Amino acid sequence: MTIGIIGFDADDTLWHNETIFRLSHDRFVELLGNHADSDGLTARLEATERRNLRLYGYGIKGFTLSMIETALAVSDDALPPSVIAELLAIGRDMLEHPVEPLPGVVETLDTLVEAGHRLVLITKGDLLDQEQKIARSGLAERFSSIEIVSEKTAATYQRIFSRAGAGEGEAVMIGNSAVSDILPALTAGYWGLHIPYHVTWSHEVAEVPADAPRHRRLETIAEVPAVIDEIFGRRR
Numbered sequence: 487m488t489i490g491i492i493g494f495d496a497d498d499t500l501w502h503n504e505t506i507f508r509l510s511h512d513r514f515v516e517l518l519g520n521h522a523d524s525d526g527l528t529a530r531l532e533a534t535e536r537r538n539l540r541l542y543g544y545g546i547k548g549f550t551l552s553m554i555e556t557a558l559a560v561s562d563d564a565l566p567p568s569v570i571a572e573l574l575a576i577g578r579d580m581l582e583h584p585v586e587p588l589p590g591v592v593e594t595l596d597t598l599v600e601a602g603h604r605l606v607l608i609t610k611g612d613l614l615d616q617e618q619k620i621a622r623s624g625l626a627e628r629f630s631s632i633e634i635v636s637e638k639t640a641a642t643y644q645r646i647f648s649r650a651g652a653g654e655g656e657a658v659m660i661g662n663s664a665v666s667d668i669l670p671a672l673t674a675g676y677w678g679l680h681i682p683y684h685v686t687w688s689h690e691v692a693e694v695p696a697d698a699p700r701h702r703r704l705e706t707i708a709e710v711p712a713v714i715d716e717i718f719g720r721r722r
Contacts, residue, residue, distance in 0.1 A: 489602045489604065490603045490604070490718040491603070491604045491606065491650045491657040492605050492606065492657070493608045493643070493647070493659040493671070494605060494606070494607055494608065495609060496607060496608075496609035496616070496619070497609065497611070498686075499661045499662045499683070499707070500587055500588060500591050501585050501588055501591070501623055502586070502588065504683060504685045505685060506580055506583050507549065507580070510576050510577075511531070513572075514527070514553050514557075514576065517569055517572055517573070518560060518569075527560065530556050530559065531552060531553065534552040534559075535548070535549065535689075538555070539689075543611065544610050544636075545611040546612065547577065547612055549580075550573065550574065550577030553573050553576070553577070554570060584622070585622040585623045586623075587624070587625060588707065589706075591707055592625070594707045594711060595625065595628045596628070597711045598710070601711070603714065604630045605628055606629060606631050606646065606647075606650060607625075607626075607631070607633065608642075608643075608659070609632075609633070609635070610634070610635050610636060613634055616634045617634065620632060638667065640670040640671075641674075643659060647676060652676070655675060655677065657671075657676045657677070658714065659671035659676055659677065660679040660681065661679075661681070662680070662683040663690040664694050665689070665690045665691070665692045666690060668680045668694055669692060669694060672694075672698055677701075677702075677717055678694070678698075678700060678701050678702070679701075679702050679710060680694060680703045681704045681706065
């Protein structure tokens with residue numbers, strides 16, 4: 487069997503992430519409930535996050551700043567300092583949240599490494615935050631290289647996988663986001679294994695064309711080794 491180059495997303499593929507954001511969002515809504523209803527606060531916060539992506543990028547720090555900006559806007563700049571302090575505390579709690587691999591992750595990575603495949607971790611977001619999460623996860627040693635990028639595009643995957651020696655169809659990207667992990671990898675000419683997380687940020691939701699020949703949708707990460715055998719077994 488041909489040895490494969492396999493890219494893995496990190497947040498919500500290897501460990502929980504979006505659930506932490508959802509819990510923090512609920513705390514935000516509770517704090518600002520006397521200024522607007524839940525739906526209104528959610529819409530305002532999401533709009534602020536989207537507008538700020540070009541400035542802050544992805545991650546907890548940008549989310550925290552967007553919470554503060556939204557809170558000031560809905561309160562007409564009359565927000566008590568104690569509320570701002572609480573919003574900062576929410577962000578700090580997120581940054582310090584434990585990082586534990588999702589079920590089946592360790593076993594799957596170990597199986598792929600033992601089979602001789604080259605694993606690459608490809609994640610986007612704040613550099614320091616992602617570095618710390620990777621370190622706390624205990625998974626870093628299983629990857630031959632780690633790439634922390636500001637955005638995931640077809641050009642991103644082309645650069646990373648071609649540098650690893652993969653031509654068209656000779657690398658696989660695995661992740662929970664159709665927008666960031668699957669569609670750009672397919673566009674670049676690689677395989678995409680989509681493992682949806684049970685909650686997904688609206689910014690990362692998209693449909694993958696049903697006729698995409700190099701796309702597979704899996705239920706759990708435990709299915710990955712068998713699919714990898716199928717993909718690279720064909721290239722003998």
